[in-house]
Amino acid sequence: MQVTMTVNGEEVAAEIEGRTLLVHFLRDQLRLTGTHWGCDTSNCGTCVVWMDDEPVKSCTVLAAMAGGHEVRTVEGLETEDGLDPVQEGFMQCHGLQCGFCTPGMMMTARALLDRNPDPGEQEIREAISGQICRCTGYATIVRSVRWAATHPNGVDQNQPEAEPADLEVPDPATEAVPERAGSIT
Amino acid sequence: MTTLDARPVDKFDDNDQKPIGHGRMLRKEDPRFIRGLGKYCDDIQLPGMLHLAILRSPVAHARIVSVDVTAAQAHPKVKAVITGADLAEKGLAWMPTLSNDVQAVLATDKVRFQGQEVAFVVAEDRYAARDALELIDVDYDILAPVIDARTALSADAAVIRDDLEGKTDNHCFDWETGDEAATEAVFAKADVVVKQDIVYPRVHPAPMETCGCVADYERVDGKLTLWTTSQAPHAHRTVYALVSGLPEHKIRVIAPDLGGGFGNKVPIYPGYVCAIVASLVLGKPVKWMEDRSENLVSTGFARDYIMQGEIAATKDGKILAIRTNVLADHGAFNGTAAPVKYPAGFFGVFTGSYDLEAAYCKMTAVYTNKAPGGVAYACSFRITEAVYLVERIVDCLAYELEMDPAELRLKNFIRPEQFPYKSKTGWVYDSGDYATTMRLSMKMAGYDELRREQAEKRARGELMGIGVAFFTEAVGAGPRKDMDILGLGMADGCELRVHPTGKAVVRLSVKTQGQGHETTFAQIVAEEIGIPPADIEVVHGDTDNTPFGLGTYGSRSTPVSGAAAALVARKVRDKARIIASGMLEVSVADLEWTKGSFHVKGDPTSAVTIQDIAMRAHGAGDLPDGIEGGLEAQICYNPENLTYPYGAYICVVDIDPGTAEVKVRRFIAVDDCGTRINPMIIEGQVHGGLTDGVGMALMEMIAFDEEGNCLGGSLMDYLIPTALEVPDWETGFTVTPSPHHPIGAKGIGESATVGSPPAVVNAIVDALKPYGIRHADMPLTPSRVWDAMQGHPTPPV
Ligand code: FES
Ligand code: FES
Numbered sequence: 017m018q019v020t021m022t023v024n025g026e027e028v029a030a031e032i033e034g035r036t037l038l039v040h041f042l043r044d045q046l047r048l049t050g051t052h053w054g055c056d057t058s059n060c061g062t063c064v065v066w067m068d069d070e071p072v073k074s075c076t077v078l079a080a081m082a083g084g085h086e087v088r089t090v091e092g093l094e095t096e097d098g099l100d101p102v103q104e105g106f107m108q109c110h111g112l113q114c115g116f117c118t119p120g121m122m123m124t125a126r127a128l129l130d131r132n133p134d135p136g137e138q139e140i141r142e143a144i145s146g147q148i149c150r151c152t153g154y155a156t157i158v159r160s161v162r163w164a165a166t167h168p169n170g171v172d173q174n175q176p177e178a179e180p181a182d183l184e185v186p187d188p189a190t191e192a193v194p195e196r197a198g199s200i201t
Numbered sequence: 202m203t204t205l206d207a208r209p210v211d212k213f214d215d216n217d218q219k220p221i222g223h224g225r226m227l228r229k230e231d232p233r234f235i236r237g238l239g240k241y242c243d244d245i246q247l248p249g250m251l252h253l254a255i256l257r258s259p260v261a262h263a264r265i266v267s268v269d270v271t272a273a274q275a276h277p278k279v280k281a282v283i284t285g286a287d288l289a290e291k292g293l294a295w296m297p298t299l300s301n302d303v304q305a306v307l308a309t310d311k312v313r314f315q316g317q318e319v320a321f322v323v324a325e326d327r328y329a330a331r332d333a334l335e336l337i338d339v340d341y342d343i344l345a346p347v348i349d350a351r352t353a354l355s356a357d358a359a360v361i362r363d364d365l366e367g368k369t370d371n372h373c374f375d376w377e378t379g380d381e382a383a384t385e386a387v388f389a390k391a392d393v394v395v396k397q398d399i400v401y402p403r404v405h406p407a408p409m410e411t412c413g414c415v416a417d418y419e420r421v422d423g424k425l426t427l428w429t430t431s432q433a434p435h436a437h438r439t440v441y442a443l444v445s446g447l448p449e450h451k452i453r454v455i456a457p458d459l460g461g462g463f464g465n466k467v468p469i470y471p472g473y474v475c476a477i478v479a480s481l482v483l484g485k486p487v488k489w490m491e492d493r494s495e496n497l498v499s500t501g502f503a504r505d506y507i508m509q510g511e512i513a514a515t516k517d518g519k520i521l522a523i524r525t526n527v528l529a530d531h532g533a534f535n536g537t538a539a540p541v542k543y544p545a546g547f548f549g550v551f552t553g554s555y556d557l558e559a560a561y562c563k564m565t566a567v568y569t570n571k572a573p574g575g576v577a578y579a580c581s582f583r584i585t586e587a588v589y590l591v592e593r594i595v596d597c598l599a600y601e602l603e604m605d606p607a608e609l610r611l612k613n614f615i616r617p618e619q620f621p622y623k624s625k626t627g628w629v630y631d632s633g634d635y636a637t638t639m640r641l642s643m644k645m646a647g648y649d650e651l652r653r654e655q656a657e658k659r660a661r662g663e664l665m666g667i668g669v670a671f672f673t674e675a676v677g678a679g680p681r682k683d684m685d686i687l688g689l690g691m692a693d694g695c696e697l698r699v700h701p702t703g704k705a706v707v708r709l710s711v712k713t714q715g716q717g718h719e720t721t722f723a724q725i726v727a728e729e730i731g732i733p734p735a736d737i738e739v740v741h742g743d744t745d746n747t748p749f750g751l752g753t754y755g756s757r758s759t760p761v762s763g764a765a766a767a768l769v770a771r772k773v774r775d776k777a778r779i780i781a782s783g784m785l786e787v788s789v790a791d792l793e794w795t796k797g798s799f800h801v802k803g804d805p806t807s808a809v810t811i812q813d814i815a816m817r818a819h820g821a822g823d824l825p826d827g828i829e830g831g832l833e834a835q836i837c838y839n840p841e842n843l844t845y846p847y848g849a850y851i852c853v854v855d856i857d858p859g860t861a862e863v864k865v866r867r868f869i870a871v872d873d874c875g876t877r878i879n880p881m882i883i884e885g886q887v888h889g890g891l892t893d894g895v896g897m898a899l900m901e902m903i904a905f906d907e908e909g910n911c912l913g914g915s916l917m918d919y920l921i922p923t924a925l926e927v928p929d930w931e932t933g934f935t936v937t938p939s940p941h942h943p944i945g946a947k948g949i950g951e952s953a954t955v956g957s958p959p960a961v962v963n964a965i966v967d968a969l970k971p972y973g974i975r976h977a978d979m980p981l982t983p984s985r986v987w988d989a990m991q992g993h994p995t996p997p998v
Contacts, residue, residue, distance in 0.1 A: 033328065040327070049244035050237015052460070054409045055493040059916035062409055062460075090237035103235040107227055110885045114715030115234030116241065116409040116460030141924040148916070150409050150461045151715045153888030154924040 019083045023048070024092030032079050038072075039063045041079035042089060050090035050119045054148075061147025064120035065089045071127045073146075090119035093126065101164040102126050104171055111160030113151035120147050125161045134165050223727060223734050225881040228720045230713070239458040242430050245415045247486040251280055253476050254330035255489070256320040256337050257499065258312035261348070261570040261909025262359065263341035265308055265319070272336035273322055278329035280483055282337065284320045285309035288478065295364075296444050296474055299436075299467070299686055300544065302535035303364075304573060306471040306478075312341070313361055313533035314572050315911050316498035318471040323479045323487055346570040346909040347371055350507060350530035353567035361533055361568045371568040373531050378549045378626045379524070379561035387522040387559040391513035397597045400978045401586045402997045403505040403530070403571070403903040405497055405919060406578035408714070410460020412500055413490035414473050416480035424451045425480070429473055431456045432466045432712055433752025436689055438744045440469055443687075445477060456742035462714030463893075463954075464577030467538040467754045468501045497919055498911045501538070501574030502903055505530040506586045510594035518604050520613045522559040522625075523552055525590060529566035529575075537575030538754070539582045540684035540691060546576055546583030547675050547843075549626040553591035554635050554673045554847060555613040560625040570909045579893060579954035581676050582755050588672040592959035593976065596669075596966065600975045605652075606669045606963065607643055611636055614671075621940075628675055630845045631939050631947075633873070638935045639671060642849035642871040645933050651853060659971060664856035666968025670960035673847040676948035677760025678751075681839050686751060692840070693757075694748025695765035697726060697773050698833040701819035703812030705732050707769070709741040710750020711762040716950055717882045718758060722766050724878055725944065729770035730777075731797025731811050748835060756846075756948030759878065760939075765838035767943040772834035777814045780832075783825040784809050784817055844939045844947035848872040850960040856968045861987035863965055865895055865926070871933040872952055876945035880934075887953045888930050894957025896922045898965070902980045902997060 020029040023046060030045055042048045042065065051074055054062035063074040066088040093100040102125045105111065112118040121144055128135055128143040135143070140161045141154065149157060233239055270282040285307035288294040295303045308319050320337055324330035345359045352358055353371040362368045388394055414429035425447055431437045434454040442449035459466060476489040491500070507528040513521045529545065531537065539546040545564050552560045576582055595613075599606040614635040615622045622630040643649075651667050658665045681690025696708040707726050711718065718741055723734035740746055750762060774794070781799040782789045785807055792799045800808035809817075818824070818832040853867040870887055877883055900920035903913040913919035938945025958979065965981050966974055969989055977985065977994040988995050 035328065043243070044246070044327075047246070048237070049241075050239075052241070052410070053243065054411070054460075055916045057493070057915045057917045060409060060493070094236060099235070106235050107231040110228070110881045112231065112234055112715075113717070113885055113889065114409070114459060114461040115230070115239045116715075118234055119237045122235065137929065145923045145925045148409065148921050148923060150407065150463070150893075150921065151889045152885060153890075153892035153930060154927055155888055155929050156885060157924070158929070 017080060019080055021082045021084065022086040024088055034080055036079045038074040038077040038079045038082050042074060048089050048091050052116055052119065054116065059148065061120045062117050064123045064147065066123060066127065071124045090122060093122060098170055100126060101167050101170045102129065102161065105160040105163035105167065109156050109159040109163050111152065111157045117147060117149040121149065121157055125164065128161070129165060133168065135161065223724045224879065226720060226724060226734060226879055228717050229723060230717065230719045241410055241458045241460050242413045242415065242428055243490045245428050245457065247415065247417060250415065250486040250488055251323045251325060251483065252327040252330045253321055253323050253479055253487050253489040254327070254334055255318050255472055255475065255495070256334045257495065258308065258315060258317040258319050260312065260341055260343055261315045262313060262344040262346040262361065264311050264344060266340040266342050268320060269338040270320065273333040276324070276329065276333045276336060278325040279322055279333045281323040281479060282320065282333070283307070283478065293474070293478060296469065297440065297687065298534055298536045298573070299538040300535050301541060301687065304534035304536060306474045310364060314570050315909050316495065316572060318475070321475045321479070323483060348569060348571065348905050348907060348909050350528050350567050350569055353569055361570060373535055373566035373568050374544050376545045376564045377562060380559060381561045384522050384524050384559040384561035388511070388513045391521050392516040393514045393598070393601060394511060395594065395597045395601050396509065396511045397594055397976050398996070399508045399510055399590055399593050399976065400996050401504040401506045401508065401589055402979055403502050404578055404897050404901045405502050405903050405913065406463035406465035407497060407919065407921060408461030408463055408465050411491045411493060411496040412466060412470055412472065413488070414476050415486055415488045416476040417486040418480040418484065420484045424453065425477065426453045426455065427477065428455045428457055430459055430466045432462045432714060432754050434712060434742055434744050435710055435749045436686055436751055437469055439689060440687065441477065444474065453745045456712045459712070459714040463579045464503065464754055465501055466714065467577065468536050468574065470500055493916060494914045497903070498914045499572050501536060501577035502532065502572055503574065503576065503578035503580055504586060508590050510590050512594045512598050514598055518602055518609050518612055520555050520557060520595070520598070522557055523591060523594065524561040525551060527562065527564040529564055530569050530571065531566050531575050532569060532571040532573040534573035535575065536573035538686065539576050540678055540686060542683065543582065547581065548583040548587045550584055550624065550628050550673065550675050551587035551590050552624045552626055553588065554615060554671050556615045556619065557625050571905060579890060579951040581674050581951045581955055582678070584674050585955045588955050589959050592670040592672065593962065596963045597975050607639065607648060610669065610671050611639055629842055630673060631842060631941060632937050633673065633845065633847055634935065634937050635671065635847060638847065638871050638873050639849040641933055641935060642851050642869050645871065645931060646851040646869045648851065662858065664858050664968045666854045666856070666964040666966070668852040668854070668960045668962065668964025668967055670850045670956055670963055672956035673845055674756070674948065674952055674955055675843040675845055676756035676951065677840055677844045678755055678757055679840050680842070689751060691751045692837050693750030693762040693765050694835065694837045695762060695769045696748050696833070696835040697769045699773060699815045701816050703732060703815040704736045706738045706740060707766060708747040709739065709762050709766070710748055711753040711758045712742040714753065716758065716886065717879065721878045721882060722763070725763055725766045726770045729767050730774055748837070756950040759946050760844040760942060760948045761838060761840050763946055764840065764943050765836055768838060769834050769836045772836060773832060776832060776834065777811060779825050779828055780814050780818055781809050783823065784814065841941050844875065844942055846872065846874040846947035846949060846952050848952055848956050850956050852960040852964040854961070854964040854968055856965065856986065861983040861990060863899055863981060863986060865928050865961065867931065868928055869931045870953060871935065872949065873935045873937050874949040874952065875936065875938045875942065875947035877934065877936060878946060883949050884932055886949050887932050890951060890953025891930055891957045892922050892927050893954040895927050895961055898958045898961035898979050898981060899926070900980050900982060904997065
């Protein structure tokens with residue numbers, strides 16, 4: 017069957033099998049491989065994209081159902097104005113390790129910030145609770161989203177970014193125990 | 202517009218946690234990942250590529266009567282259907298495992314676990330390949346399965362491995378360590394002996410990216426390229442050469458970006474071999490990508506140790522000896538990926554962080570009708586099980602002695618002046634100051650205040666628990682004389698080339714799965730040679746373009762490959778010094794190195810930078826006598842010992858007395874991994890491991906029913922913590938460098954996975970003290986905590 021949709025602002029038309037999942041359509045046919053596929057039961061959220069401004073799990077949407085809708089993927093986060101602050105936040109706060117869950121996490125985070133520009137820790141945790149990250153332990157993802165919330169314009173290129181003091185958990189260890197590493201040559 | 206180059210990568214240079222050189226540097230790999238431009242295995246599409254899908258056994262134990270593939274072959278999009286019988290004709294039906302057992306690539310005689318590979322289909326697209334699986338008709342003659350390891354050796358148990366010549370039972374191996382008689386003597390005179398049965402259930406690493414590969418065999422030049430989810434590309438290449446008969450130089454293994462590994466991507470799975478066979482047969486690139494349920498039911502599991510622990514002590518709490526009896530469930534094939542001489546991995550460090558008089562362990566391993574594997578999931582070769590055993594049994598002792606668990610530990614630690622410390626099971630701990638780390642964690646937690654709060658809450662009938670755990674790890678395998686995998690010595694190569702303009706490329710034998718090697722290895726080299734990390738390209742995960750080495754698992758990248766990177770840089774620097782002496786017309790002895798340049802002693806203005814030297818090394822000017830052009834070096838680093846990182850963890854839980862639901866309120870983790878390379882990355886490694894630990898303690902388990910059906914075959918059934926189940930981690934650190942590592946670094950990747958499960962369980966058991974409970978087995982789901990509260994804690998099945 018024929019399907020037509022808008023993906024990251026561009027109209028695409030393609031011939032698909034009726035059963036094609038949106039995740040496979042995006043990945044295999046459009047070669048937008050930033051959206052990932054991590055489970056068979058709609059539990060992992062590595063496949064999250066937007067359909068008309070709403071985050072959806074693209075493994076649970078038929079490509080045919082996206083026909084006539086606007087789809088946005090991680091590849092659409094960066095614009096001519098630069099990186100989305102969410103992307104910048106994930107780099108600044110080590111919100112990713114292997115990067116496999118990251119596109120889905122960032123899409124959800126962007127949707128959250130669009131609705132609530134100043135979410136608290138618990139709101140962020142709830143927003144991403146349908147998604148799994150096996151690497152980061154989530155705290156740095158929470159910090160990344162907070163970074164984006166407090167930097168709506170991203171990094172100011174003229175002002176070197178200082179350590180985001182309000183986001184870093186102060187490390188009591190630094191005061192409590194002198195480093196005994198000695199000198200390393 | 203933000204460009205990749207516009208952002209200074211090492212803007213955190215002056216961070217107060219400054220460890221080596223560039224400290225909390227942002228990651229070099231992140232710009233591609235945050236744009237969705239990572240290249241994972243399933244992202245690879247080659248012209249003409251076909252798709253492979255595997256038919257798996259629905260039953261745990263059965264004889265294969267017949268396999269009918271006619272209907273599948275007739276499917277219009279199918280290119281090939283291959284069964285075990287077809288592979289047997291080519292001598293490829295069986296392959297070696299990494300622990301010298303054999304494993305079926307496709308079953309020929311019997312299926313031995315649910316999910317075992319029976320046949321495969323290659324088709325034009327992934328959906329058609331799946332469709333064709335439905336058309337294969339297999340007739341099974343069902344056999345009685347052996348599921349519970351406790352009954353595997355009983356006389357009436359069916360023999361699973363009748364493929365092995367003369368095999369009449371399900372015995373896999375026996376192993377022991379320590380001194381049985383000396384331990385018995387200490388136990389006989391001890392004031393207090395505490396015994397406890399402790400189960401570490403079967404769990405699964407479940408990286409977010411499942412396993413898979415793309416095999417591409419070029420018939421004309423006879424070269425096989427395999428893009429694969431591998432943590433150990435070089436070791437895999439050698440095994441493929443041995444299995445397939447293809448010459449090793451005609452095999453190129455590329456591990457592209459990996460979506461997590463945690464040990465799951467160390468073994469060689471039948472699917473990889475199937476894809477290679479398919480590409481050889483069809484002369485086309487073939488992709489195999491397993492789905493989540495295939496990943497959970499068939500690939501390397503972890504743990505599955507049934508342990509009896511015993512601890513002997515004086516009545517005032519001096520621990521004298523520990524002994525343990527372990528029944529190890531290795532599944533249907535021994536797929537453990539531990540060094541060959543260590544069938545139980547490094548379980549021998551079960552003496553923990555304590556100075557004992559004696560210790561002994563006896564282990565029996567058995568085959569069962571469950572998926573093969575054994576070492577996986579960030580376990581540092583079974584140290585997870587060892588640490589859980591000792592930290593649980595020490596808490597049992599504290600319970601019996603009515604002592605504070607932190608105080609009991611402080612009383613028994615190996616003391617700083619005892620290092621290097623040889624344990625009673627023969628392990629030489631390199632360095633440590635355990636009490637300092639323990640006290641720091643207690644200070645961060647506000648330990649005394651927490652105990653006061655707990656007493657008040659108990660008086661009100663509220664359930665609050667404080668769990669303490671202290672672990673010592675042993676990571677960074679070899680040395681090669683003691684440690685090998687299938688005869689391949691556990692050492693790692695590293696090559697460094699400095700280009701004429703002073704930029705460099707460093708090539709590693711290890712492979713990141715998210716740990717950030719592209720950043721940290723550039724930092725290590727930068728520290729040694731003074732070239733900024735931004736100017737150093739890290740190449741890894743491609744056997745044609747990197748030196749040989751055993752790969753990334755068991756937290757061995759920094760201890761082994763990190764050492765190699767530091768030493769290869771020093772070797773280049775030594776050559777640079779000679780060239781500099783020629784340039785400055787002084788003797789080598791008159792030169793002084795300050796990071797990035799050599800200058801004449803006493804005259805800092807008379808200097809040449811490493812960039813100047815690089816240009817001279819490649820240029821037309823004279824070089825000192827006997828010095829070849831170029832500025833590069835290669836080494837192979839053979840570690841003289843493991844490194845022994847350690848940490849003190851404190852967990853605070855609240856349990857709802859009405860629902861038995863456990864809430865992890867706080868988690869304080871103080872780690873000592875020696876010299877710290879990038880604190881940001883270290884913190885990330887710790888956070889991830891703590892989450893694993895909470896998962897295993899509270900929810901993760903691969904369970905089976907009596908027929909051998911896997912009950913954890915999807916992420917709906919195999920539960921992994923989400924952001925709502927874990928707290929905001931509180932981390933701290935101490936720094937006790939490893940004396941034998943060139944920069945004093947130890948591994949960190951698995952510390953938290955090893956150390957956190959006992960902290961969580963100890964906290965829960967502590968909370969349940971009013972119920973008179975001394976032990977309850979993981980995973981402590983609400984229903985199992987409830988059972989414990991009713992007075993019948995049940996072992997997991
Ligand atoms: S792929 Fe797991 S939720 Fe979509
Ligand atoms: S960064 Fe690896 S799964 Fe989240």
